[in-house]
Amino acid sequence: MITIDYKSRKPIYEQIIENVKQLIIAGVLQRDEQLPPVRQLALELTINPNTIQKAYAELERQGIIYSLKGKGSYVGSSLHELSQVQKDQLFQELDQLCIGLMRLQISADEVCQQVQKSYQKDKGVGQ
Amino acid sequence: MITIDYKSRKPIYEQIIENVKQLIIAGVLQRDEQLPPVRQLALELTINPNTIQKAYAELERQGIIYSLKGKGSYVGSSLHELSQVQKDQLFQELDQLCIGLMRLQISADEVCQQVQKSYQKDKGVGQ
Amino acid sequence: MITIDYKSRKPIYEQIIENVKQLIIAGVLQRDEQLPPVRQLALELTINPNTIQKAYAELERQGIIYSLKGKGSYVGSSLHELSQVQKDQLFQELDQLCIGLMRLQISADEVCQQVQKSYQKDKGVGQ
Amino acid sequence: MITIDYKSRKPIYEQIIENVKQLIIAGVLQRDEQLPPVRQLALELTINPNTIQKAYAELERQGIIYSLKGKGSYVGSSLHELSQVQKDQLFQELDQLCIGLMRLQISADEVCQQVQKSYQKDKGVGQ
DNA sequence: GTGGTCTAGACCACC
DNA sequence: GTGGTCTAGACCACT
Helix, strand or coil, X not given: CCCCCCCCCCCHHHHHHHHHHHHHHCCCCXXXXXXXXXXXXXXXXXXXXXXXXXXXXXXXXXXXXXXXXXXXXXXXXXXXXXXXXXHHHHHHHHHHHHXXXXXXXXXXXXXXXXXXXXXXXXXXXXX | CCCCCCCCCCCHHHHHHHHHHHHHHCCCCCCCCECCCHHXXXXXXXXXXXXXXXXXXXXXXXXXXXXXXXXXXXXXXXXXXXHXXXXXXXXXXXXXXXXXXXXXXXXXXXXXXXXHHXXXXXXXXXX | CCCCCCCCCCCHHHHHHHHHHHHHHCCCCCCCCECCCHHHHHHHHCCCHHHHHHHHHHHHHCXXXXXXXXXXXXXXXXXXXXXXXXXXXXXXXXXXXXXXXXXXXXXXXXXXXXXXXXXXXXXXXXX | CCCCCCXXXXXXXXXXXXXXXXXXXXXXXXXXXXXXCHHHHHHHCCCCHHHHHHHHHHHHHCXXXXXXXXXXXXXXCCCCCHHHHHHHHHHHHHHHHHHHHHHCCCCHHHHHHHHXXXXXXXXXXXX
């Protein structure tokens, strides 16, 4: 459900944060549903529990999830414009990327074709 | 000519390397043309000269540029498939981005429109 | 009668212990009087009965109360200097607090005024 | 300059956060002044550097300080109502404390005397 | 078993 | 030398 890119420059704990947010937006994780326990997720991803803990702590600080000591972590309520913020962030990254692509004399059309290809390839992955 | 994103996670010296490569590929910097001196570029970007130095050193190690002690740094000759490698890297990043966008239920078409917009906006910047 | 601060860092079962002790010292709970049954108190405070149980167990270990299987828990006899120990603890906390207040350039007089206000506000609550 | 109460229930990293905030408010740490480096402070307090790091990270997140990789951490600018917030928090703790003190039949006057004593004792410490 | 905190020690990128 | 991230392993409080 949650995938990590170990080669990425983005810290693992931030990747987890992004992942959880997206899963909530996509409706995979519902309101008040329990998140995978820290240790279990650590085992699944073969990552140190502290790293998961850091991600969950930040999610709680943002009001995205809430934690009950000794019980677990759960999807919270304050998710209003989560989706829009995420989208803006990704579109901003896309913008940066396009600057680089332009400099390589790559046409917008070719980029779009590549986008279509990515969508085909990953179809069904996030569902 | 060279732009730095200080908020980016990508190290400054790597941003410089990328920038120089793209400028060479785009033909802005020609063969045997002199690169901006380390100190001057450091002043322009208000960056520590060591950081520029590190970028230039790596570019020389890769054979992209050559340096003449006491004279300056110049665009080298071994640029064969520079372009293709760069393109592959950027397309891979684009791929990662698409995964996130799909999860937000954003259609490939909307992404392509955004790409077109970016191209319009930045037209002429990199030239 | 017993109040819990769920946001407090002090564990719930310790808060209960403190509360019971203070109620005994204040004379609200008399010698050999029955304490609220574990399950009832759990319901009132919407807390896990185990937590109440843990508090009562510790109170019994300290000799403050005694429990009769199948009957209930009762206020015990060994209460000699309970009051003094409690007072010392609270005064120590007060001391810590004053250090922080001093650093904020808040005068002792202003603190005292605040103390008076607290006493006014809570008058009758603990009785 | 920074003091930790190891017996306190309040996590060490939170105590550090409070301490730094108070030092800034009291004017001991000025705008753009460098904070003690993570490792140095860790040595002074004989605390793990990770704990200091956690405190600094949270302070940066709150906009109280800013960090420059490889250079250091510095006092930031967004300190507007820091003082008032801190005061409110401490007064709230004081309020809680008074409730306990009242139950022990300790008069407001006696509490105030104790406050005066604390102020005498710690005079000059925070300066 | 679950989250929260802390220690010890390591590596990386940047200055 | 400095901040940022991560691992490994531990203890505590709560359910």
